[in-house]
Amino acid sequence: MPTGAWWTAALSEQVAGTKPLAVVCDGRQLALFRDAAGHAFALEDRCPHRRVLLSPGVVKPGGLQCPYHGWTFDGASGKCTDIPNLRRDEKIPAAAVRAYPVAEQNGFIHVFAGEGEAPQRLPAPAYRPQGREYTGTAVAGIAFDEYLDVMLDGPECLMAFPGVLITDFFLGEPRRDGAHVVLDRGAMWKGRGLGPAFVSEHPLLVRTRVPLAGGDIAIELLDAAEQALVTIQVGATANRRGTTSLAWRGFAHARANKGPPGWCLRRLAGKPPFNVFTDIEGRAIAALEKAPSLARRGIIPIASHQHAHPCAAEESFA
Ligand code: FES
Structure with a gap:
């Protein structure tokens, strides 16, 4: 049984480029960003390495890169995908940040803040701009x-x-x-x-x-x-x-x-x-x-x- 709800986290146009957007949604600090294909993601705005904010970081091909030591986190899974100072023979540890389900509709980015499978219905389903x-x-x-x-x-x-x-x-x-x-x-x-x-x-x-x-x-x-x-x-x-x-x-x-x-x-x-x-x-x-x-x-x-x-x-x- 899922708990929680979809929340409107941002306007679609606010999330663009290589700079993440810091938002607070249902009291949770999140970093929103897009990959090169335009898919939006929401990660907890806290690096699991030293607990600094991720949102001042930068979007890289592998996900969102922490501004402090450069660990990079995948937007969909939250898993660490890159640590710059690892040797070639060293494995990336199983570090991860919480990734939240994201859906985009009618110019809004929605984040599901809850547990279990997100329900189908999004906020603002009937908003249909006409005119200015x-x-x-x-x-x-x-x-x-x-x-x-x-x-x-x-x-x-x-x-x-x-x-x-x-x-x-x-x-x-x-x-x-x-x-x-x-x-x-x-x-x-x-x-x-x-x-x-x-x-x-x-x-x-x-x-x-x-x-x-x-x-x-x-x-x-x-x-x-x-x-x-x-x-x-x-x-x-x-x-x-x-x-x-x-x-x-x-x-x-x-x-x-x-x-x-x-x-x-x-x-x-x-x-x-x-x-x-x-x-x-x-x-x-x-x-x-x-x-x-x-x-x-x-x-x-x-x-x-x-x-x-x-x-x-x-x-x-x-
Ligand atoms: S604090 Fe984020 S990589 Fe070290």
Whole structure:
């Protein structure tokens, strides 16, 4: 029985060339790199020889070379493949570093941090960029589980759609969709019409899909007909010392080119249709009522519902 989960460790384009990428994924320090054929690998970021970091090393044909004494470790097995100062008649000792299963899909590099055979389903299976894409990474100063809870209780504390007001009006109860909790909130164009207290029909809605376990968060800005304007996929995972690593890809659909003048001007200027906050305001987080997140934590019951939107589809990878 496998334990653990797939985590989004990085954006695909972050791992390139001969310089490894140091990441923290599910609290584990990893060195990510690619071989000459483009396959991505994840090794524990700790040389078994003298326990120094491997990530300042360099990618060689035989794997990742430690910067200290030059031992090289195979990306797939973690086994030592080369020790520069060995004589020809000396054997390479059975030293190895832990190698983690890696899979790449839709522009994300995922690492399975667990034991046993990795499950088929990856995070972010339904992310399908269409049109202009906006990406980023950050470390947010909030603990991972809190990040997931706040994405349900008050997503406006963690991200924004410039020009859009995310209200605290829930459009229905939180619902279970596969391994996620889904919640819709009313939203409206800023500066248009009356304030949120006077609005009964919201012209926009923000849908957040937050995992029960794992860290693949999907956020959508939808119009009143539930057609997507903006789709964002955020890979979140525990970093160290109560922080959270984030890697996101998002894009504006063609219909996002319509809207109020300020919104349209931003699209024409190529500005991102969303911001993922890296500086989280503690006062705003502390003031949030815990409500939908109680469903994610199993403290209040949650309705099971299979949503029809394509982004809700769960797929496996071959
Ligand atoms: S510490 Fe890595 S090879 Fe010696």
